Amino acid sequence: MGSWLTERRLAQNSARLKKLREELAQLNEQVTVFADDAADSELRAMVSETPGAAFEANDARKHAVAMERHRQRVRDEIAELEARQDALLDKLTQK
Numbered sequence: 001m002g003s004w005l006t007e008r009r010l011a012q013n014s015a016r017l018k019k020l021r022e023e024l025a026q027l028n029e030q031v032t033v034f035a036d037d038a039a040d041s042e043l044r045a046m047v048s049e050t051p052g053a054a055f056e057a058n059d060a061r062k063h064a065v066a067m068e069r070h071r072q073r074v075r076d077e078i079a080e081l082e083a084r085q086d087a088l089l090d091k092l093t094q095k
Helices: 003-048 051-093
Strands: none
8 A cells, every 4th residue: 555545544534533532522521411410300300209300310311321322432433543543653654
């Protein structure tokens, strides 16, 4: 593979990493908000002991869990791209 192709892939990988890191920063803030909301809803459900409050608490917890899963997927993709970037850099320096 030519070095120009390696450089091109490296640039694309770097751009994708930048976008994912920005997304991860936003997700970190959102996960905190969703987790706080879920905790508040759970507390309200315990105090009020109504089915509606319990439903809201369960719904808020599901949202928080879904956001955490999404954040983990982004982290995993970042790790994969970093490994790919290392491999491309190795390939580029070997020439």
